[in-house]
Amino acid sequence: MFELFKIGFLSFSFLDLVDIVLVSYLIYKLFTVIRGTIASQIFIGLIIVLLLSFLAQASNLKALGWLLKLVSDIWVIAFIILFQPEIRRLLLMLGRNPLLGMFMQKEEQNVIDIICDAAFEMARFQHGALIVISKSSSIKSVIETGEIISAKANKNLLRSIFYPRSPLHDGAVVIKGDTIEAARCTLPLSQINAVDGIALGMRHKAGLGISEQADVISVIVSEETGSISLTENGELIRGLSKESLRKRLNDSIFISKEKGWKGIFEQFGKQK
Numbered sequence: 001m002f003e004l005f006k007i008g009f010l011s012f013s014f015l016d017l018v019d020i021v022l023v024s025y026l027i028y029k030l031f032t033v034i035r036g037t038i039a040s041q042i043f044i045g046l047i048i049v050l051l052l053s054f055l056a057q058a059s060n061l062k063a064l065g066w067l068l069k070l071v072s073d074i075w076v077i078a079f080i081i082l083f084q085p086e087i088r089r090l091l092l093m094l095g096r097n098p099l100l101g102m103f104m105q106k107e108e109q110n111v112i113d114i115i116c117d118a119a120f121e122m123a124r125f126q127h128g129a130l131i132v133i134s135k136s137s138s139i140k141s142v143i144e145t146g147e148i149i150s151a152k153a154n155k156n157l158l159r160s161i162f163y164p165r166s167p168l169h170d171g172a173v174v175i176k177g178d179t180i181e182a183a184r185c186t187l188p189l190s191q192i193n194a195v196d197g198i199a200l201g202m203r204h205k206a207g208l209g210i211s212e213q214a215d216v217i218s219v220i221v222s223e224e225t226g227s228i229s230l231t232e233n234g235e236l237i238r239g240l241s242k243e244s245l246r247k248r249l250n251d252s253i254f255i256s257k258e259k260g261w262k263g264i265f266e267q268f269g270k271q272k
Contacts, residue, residue: 111153111178112249118158119221119228120242128223129162130172130203132187135253136215143174146185153180162221172206172218188213195236207231217252219245 056065115131122129132139147168151157153175161168161183171184190209193200200208207218212234220229228240230248240248 111175112246112253114153114155114158115175115219115249116242116246118155119219119245121155122159122162122221123226123228126223126226127159127162127164127221128169128203129158129219129221130187130207131158131219132172132174132185132207132210133217133219133249133253134174134176134181134214135217139174139210139214139216142172142185142187142210142214143182146171146174146182148182149180150182151180153178172210190234195238198238200236204229204231204236208234208236211235217249219249 053065115133119129119131132142157180158173160166161173161180163169168183172187173183174181174185187206188209189202189205190200190212192205192208195204201222201224203220203222207220207229208231210216211218211231216232218231220231221227222229227238228245229236229238230240230245231237232248232252237248
């Protein structure tokens with residue numbers, strides 16, 4: 001099928017090319033995960049054993065081939081045991097690939113509920129908070145200004161971070177997908193000092209500032225009034241109810257994802 005060329009009695013098809021590219025990519029990604037660790041040396045050793053086994057069988061070296069076959073027969077089990085942490089990291093990297101985002105809506109819906117519940121519980125006690133939800137653009141420079149957390153989002157963790165006596169309560173929390181990437185992050189401040197005649201505090205200026213520069217949503221809990229605000233695309237919306245906040249987050253995140261997929265398909269169509 002779709003034969004590209006032929007060497008003797010061996011034919012090389014387009015599917016063979018795809019197969020080689022996929023296997024090469026997986027090996028490369030695994031090596032980048034384990035590079036610089038002891039596991040990388042073991043990985044190279046396994047590759048050498050497999051190559052020697054192939055050469056021994058091709059050269060009809062029966063004794064050496066039999067010995068190496070004993071090793072290669074159990075290499076899958078040995079691979080899983082030896083590289084369990086690295087395989088888990090590789091699967092995590094693949095799972096965070098944006099091309100898989102269409103399968104992650106359930107998790108994102110849970111995160112929206114977590115943010116809404118946490119925000120309104122903090123508002124009840126007038127604990128100030130600033131939560132930045134990254135949609136499509138990278139804000140790595142902002143994340144690097146804070147304390148890296150890389151923990152799955154949950155309500156109690158958010159409340160603990162913004163508890164007034166917590167050393168992390170100043171600054172912003174950055175959430176990507178269902179993960180709290182960092183806390184105590186420094187955000188760029190907006191040059192706008194007032195909206196609708198009402199002066200902006202530092203949290204509101206920071207939330208507005210990051211939304212002017214990146215594709216994010218900021219949820220702000222006022223320490224003075226306990227009111228909930230949201231910023232997106234340089235626009236500030238005050239006095240949100242729990243349901244209106246949930247609806248706006250839901251619409252914004254999922255619409256952004258749909259636009260991202262539409263852009264991918266359009267770009268693919270242009271290339272064709």
